[in-house]
Amino acid sequence: MLKPKKIWIASPFMSTPATPSSSSGPSQTSHPSHWFDPLYRNAERDVTQVPWATAAANPLLRQALDSIPPVSGDRTAIVVGCGLGDDAELLSQAGYRVTAFDISESAIAWCRERFPSSPVHYQVADLFQLPTDWQHSFDLAFESITIQALPLDHRQASMDRIASLVRPEGDLWIHTYLRPSEEPPSGPPWPLTLDELNYFETLGFEATRQQTQRKKDSRFPQRIWVEYQRQPITEKTLA
Numbered sequence: 187m188l189k190p191k192k193i194w195i196a197s198p199f200m201s202t203p204a205t206p207s208s209s210s211g212p213s214q215t216s217h218p219s220h221w222f223d224p225l226y227r228n229a230e231r232d233v234t235q236v237p238w239a240t241a242a243a244n245p246l247l248r249q250a251l252d253s254i255p256p257v258s259g260d261r262t263a264i265v266v267g268c269g270l271g272d273d274a275e276l277l278s279q280a281g282y283r284v285t286a287f288d289i290s291e292s293a294i295a296w297c298r299e300r301f302p303s304s305p306v307h308y309q310v311a312d313l314f315q316l317p318t319d320w321q322h323s324f325d326l327a328f329e330s331i332t333i334q335a336l337p338l339d340h341r342q343a344s345m346d347r348i349a350s351l352v353r354p355e356g357d358l359w360i361h362t363y364l365r366p367s368e369e370p371p372s373g374p375p376w377p378l379t380l381d382e383l384n385y386f387e388t389l390g391f392e393a394t395r396q397q398t399q400r401k402k403d404s405r406f407p408q409r410i411w412v413e414y415q416r417q418p419i420t421e422k423t424l425a
């Protein structure tokens with residue numbers, strides 16, 4: 187029987203500590219991401235049960251890739267919170283050597299099943315406890331609607347960790363919903379304000395291209411795509 191598409195709902199169990207500690211792994215209910223793996227697992231391989239999943243690559247990512255020169259095979263990209271893997275696959279087809287990670291073991295297992303002969307390196311990893319050898323090592327980091335999937339008290343920490351993946355003068359592409367006022371939304375999701383997004387600039391990233399979009403019939407109709415380039419790293423911008 188067809189199940190109705192799941193929608194994002196504010197969830198009563200989302201109270202979280204200000205900073206994830208090493209003793210709070212993803213399965214602990216105090217971890218801000220603890221609910222993702224059960225959601226993917228309970229979806230039982232039915233994409234319609236994952237509220238954000240479309241089983242297709244992000245059209246804005248496709249547009250961005252179409253606008254750059256062909257990518258040579260030694261360029262690396264990392265996809266943060268890769269979900270079901272469609273964006274990682276698109277980056278791989280564009281020529282990047284791709285690592286794609288998600289905190290959810292079920293999501294990563296699902297990616298591997300969906301794309302069994304993919305060259306993408308799918309890996310379970312927590313944004314808040316990244317492997318040390320990923321620091322400053324990717325030519326491109328891409329994240330779509332993952333920062334906003336984490337509560338406001340984890341905003342800067344999540345942005346710091348994403349920034350830390352990008353090598354000096356590397357690229358960072360962000361796709362997120364925007365909220366119109368400073369007022370905290372009752373997430374998930376917790377869309378960003380433009381001010382919050384500008385935090386990347388204080389980390390030494392310069393916006394080189396951006397576009398906004400309006401989606402009709404959405405609780406958060408305003409969307410933004412921003413391409414940043416990391417400036418050479420100084421002590422002040424070391425993340």
Ligand SMILES: C[S@@+](CC[C@H](N)C(=O)[O-])C[C@H]1O[C@@H](n2cnc3c(N)ncnc32)[C@H](O)[C@@H]1O
Pocket residue numbers: 218219222223238239240266267268269270287288289290293311312313314329330331332335336
């Ligand atoms: C809203 S979904 C977006 C998925 C995908 N980027 C997309 O655009 O469809 C957020 C994703 O981030 C993952 N995630 C949440 N917290 C994470 C964390 N701490 N570390 C790594 N991945 C995380 C979730 O499991 C989920 O797949």
